[in-house]
Amino acid sequence: MRTVPRARGPSVRLKLTLSYAGFLMLAGALLLAAIGVFLLRQGWLQTNEQGVWRATPGTAFVRGFAPMAAVVMVFLLVFGLLGGWVLAGRMLAPLNRITHATRTAASGSLSHRIRLPGRQDEFRELADAFDAMLARLEAHVAEQQRFAANASHELRTPLAVSKSLLDVARADPGRATDPLIDRLHAVNTRAIDLTEALLLLSRAGGQSFTREDVDLSLVAEEATETLLPLAERQGVTLETDGDIAPATGSPALLLQLAVNLVHNAIVHNLPERGSVWVTTGVRPDTVVLTVENTGEPIAPDVVSTLTEPFQRGTERVRGDHAGAGLGLAIVETITRAHGGILTLTPRSAGGLRITVELPAGSQQLMAHR
Template sequence: MIRRPGLSARLKLTISYAGFLLLAGTLLLAVVWVFVLRHLPDDDPGSIRRRFGGVIIVGTNRTELLSGFAPAAAATLAFLLVFGLLGGWFLAGRMLAPLTRIADAARMASNGSLSHRIRLEGPEDEFRELADVFDTMLEQLESHVAEQQRFAANASHELRTPLAISRTLLDTARNDPTRDQGELIERLHIVNTRAIDLTEALLLLSRADRKGFTREPVDLSLIAEEAAETLLPLAEKRQITLDVTGEKAQALGSAALLLRMVTNLVQNAIVHNHPTGGTVTIHTEPQHDTSVLRVENTGQPVPPELLPTLTEPFQRGTQRTRTDEHAGVGLGLAIVHSIVRAHDGTLDLTPRPTGGLRVTIRLPGVGPSND
């Protein structure tokens, strides 16, 4: 947008200060003038001797006093104007100094430098609050940009891996025509399936981040039962016991996304478990204005320092037990976190004292008017 050049804020404040001071001086001189006109007698020859509040004032006639008052008033107003401009310019500069620092920080941020902070000192006033909010915004923006850069680098690496494997297999088949084609096709099918799963996961993650879905009442208890039924063959293969408990808990959101969220949680709970004989518990319940979904599993102890990394993309939790055939693409909990955030909910990861992980999700519940 093209804007016409205008006066700076400092100059506007200077003119405002000077104008106010000049107006106040004019009003004061006007009061004095009225006072003189009221208490001086009409023009009389000779001097005037009158008493005001116990003080004897000696002067000439009204005409002579007024003729001397006008130049003095003009000189006073000129002094007030100059004093107001100089003082106003100085005061405006002092008042706007924090805004200058904020503008410099914003200019640096627009040029790509997000590490700069204002760190404005002084008392808690409007400028200090604005600077603190701006520093917080820069910190969050820097963190978000760094996260996006890591995500782009990891996604490029993950997508390049199956493509490189496919090219290697095709080169091998071309250089060795006698190679078993059935084995080659099977391996290519596995690699391509992994690439498709990764692409779909990336698309789902992007969709959840954009919040581009229709919201409707969804019963989390039914979603939990459907996810458990879908993953029952995997649980039976691993000799993992699936237990769904709780009661009806309705949330407002996308049924497809919430199903994917619960499915990812249950699959992770099965995969990151004991080799055999473990358990997975899925519990749902309403709590006040929220709907709670809790997934717990047995397994090896989870180091607390590992928890913050589990929801980052492509962090597979290498210190946790898993089977290779279900290692996934490293986006399981990242997708869960994104879906929870898109539904304005909270995600809490807590290590269980006896081993394994407890995942608690709280989503805004559906009020009586939405039932």
């Protein structure tokens, strides 16, 4: 859902501080005015014909009333601002914890809980309701992931058996050429690819992997070497360049991410003389893997849907490598599981630029290279 941009206003803490200080100043002014009226009614302060206040001879101690009142007002102003700032901070501390938990949940982590301490009040009720909502969402997402994983496991065995039978039938030298067997073999292979993709998607979404130090530049090189024969068959030039990019995560999942990106860039390309550029880089706190390719122009509204499962950017796919439509969905899931950001940008000349930005890992990789 798109958010409407708004101009940044003063913080709630500042508003509460100013409100508290203003109320204290008003109360102080009313109190001083009441004291002045009291002194005037008692005859300790009198006015002359010009309406100027003056002290009576017997009440010389009230001559400093106005300067003292000004000092009191300044004190009340400073005390109100400092005290209001501290009190507002203490009152809003639970709200800050709730905001932090909300941002954590928005980033994809549903395991975080607020667990606000203290007695029952409005903030505690809000925090408990938010924790209950997160628990239900986490249980729902976990149930979906378990279903996908279990379904994938259950489908792998019969698909593998049918593939073996089709392979035996195709390899039988005594059989006549039967296009139906070849067609069934292609359909079976596609079903196996889809099952494996769903299994990988559920595994990445559940973040059930061990984190290790990974160099994205080596991952990119391995992915391009693996897919170089496919690029040569498709007539696509594949180039790799970049710096050492240390990250932390699953080497297998990050390799799958790079393979999916490069494969997608190869099969969605120009009919001839296409190009794919794979680069890695380092930023202050992150590392970046960029895969860019030539191809047909892609509308921005289409780009926003490419990471949805079973979506493809164009109807035409180079060769017989249409895939299961889960390539970029898997990339997004792996990126999110590693705390990264996936950005898809259409190129003005056609094709797509995909950038994966991940938190920087251990700098020890830099020393080893």
